[in-house]
Amino acid sequence: MTRPYRVAVRQESLDDLAARLAATRFTRPLPGDGLGVPADRVRRLVEYWRDGYDWRAWERRINVHPQFVTEIDGLDVHFLHVRSPRPDALPLILTHGWPMSVVEFLPLIDRLNDAFHLVVPSVPGFGFSGAPREPGWDRRRVAAAWAELMRRLGYERYGAHGNDVGSLISIELGRLVPDRVVAVHVTQVFSLPSGDPAERARLGPDDRARLAVLERFMTERGAYLGLQSTQPQTLAHALADSPAGQLAWNLQLFGGAVSDDYILTNATVYWLTDTAGSSALVGYHGGGPPAGPSSAPLGVACFADDFFPSIRPLAERDHSAIVQWNTYEKGGHHSAQEEPDLLADDLRAFFTALR
Numbered sequence: 001m002t003r004p005y006r007v008a009v010r011q012e013s014l015d016d017l018a019a020r021l022a023a024t025r026f027t028r029p030l031p032g033d034g035l036g037v038p039a040d041r042v043r044r045l046v047e048y049w050r051d052g053y054d055w056r057a058w059e060r061r062i063n064v065h066p067q068f069v070t071e072i073d074g075l076d077v078h079f080l081h082v083r084s085p086r087p088d089a090l091p092l093i094l095t096h097g098w099p100m101s102v103v104e105f106l107p108l109i110d111r112l113n114d115a116f117h118l119v120v121p122s123v124p125g126f127g128f129s130g131a132p133r134e135p136g137w138d139r140r141r142v143a144a145a146w147a148e149l150m151r152r153l154g155y156e157r158y159g160a161h162g163n164d165v166g167s168l169i170s171i172e173l174g175r176l177v178p179d180r181v182v183a184v185h186v187t188q189v190f191s192l193p194s195g196d197p198a199e200r201a202r203l204g205p206d207d208r209a210r211l212a213v214l215e216r217f218m219t220e221r222g223a224y225l226g227l228q229s230t231q232p233q234t235l236a237h238a239l240a241d242s243p244a245g246q247l248a249w250n251l252q253l254f255g256g257a258v259s260d261d262y263i264l265t266n267a268t269v270y271w272l273t274d275t276a277g278s279s280a281l282v283g284y285h286g287g288g289p290p291a292g293p294s295s296a297p298l299g300v301a302c303f304a305d306d307f308f309p310s311i312r313p314l315a316e317r318d319h320s321a322i323v324q325w326n327t328y329e330k331g332g333h334h335s336a337q338e339e340p341d342l343l344a345d346d347l348r349a350f351f352t353a354l355r
Contacts, residue, residue, distance in 0.1 A: 097164020174296030236277025
């Protein structure tokens, strides 16, 4: 059964958040650079969160779009469902990443709705979807939930797009139901070196530079992945008790190219729904490598400042049907926010060519 949904946070919850922000104990700055999110950035954003940020305005912005909840595999799945005025529009499911939410794709809805019926779900364990109560909600199980969601909505053929964790889930959806997924479009291909020196030696100068960016990110900023994949419960105790802590944890992956309001809206969603632990648990865990390369038509949009760049020779090892690969000289990991026009145009061109 599918039921309508609106985001309507109780005022008591917002008052509690405000009180916790007012009582924040800020930590002292550590000496040196590259030690994590700077203390002064956290302080500035907490002060704005407390005194200037307007959650109700963002609540209204989300609620402009039709929303629903349906139970799939024992969990409530929340989703936006915005039908195109064109009856023959292609259905397209958009999957957000971490530490984001459905808010990630709000800029794309008006840019794409003339050509696509848009389905924008909250990944289980994130935001307004239910949190798993049993192990096993890896990206493949989420993909299976998406296949069931699209079936219930009456969509027999559709496209998939994802960013960050959403890229992983979208590719799995293409593997799971290739007869239904027209094609998959992503903003990252998480293809890592195998360790074979010959593989690395075959990379050209540009790809070696991208690999250096990726390896630097993993060495200098990738510790969160290890903690989230091994000790999410330990992490959740701290983040569930401190909105400033939740904000600081999320800030690891938010640079200066996105707005303070966007950062705080995502942090507020995580705080209000107590999903620090469940979002850490879901999505990254894949239950082992796939049996072979994916075969669904794949489009990749690479943005210049993405801290996790895609490397085409490695991607071609893992995906046998890459049909579009575009590289842009601006934008970053949060392309739907940073460069929504570029991303929307890339999506439109990709799926139009395949229809």
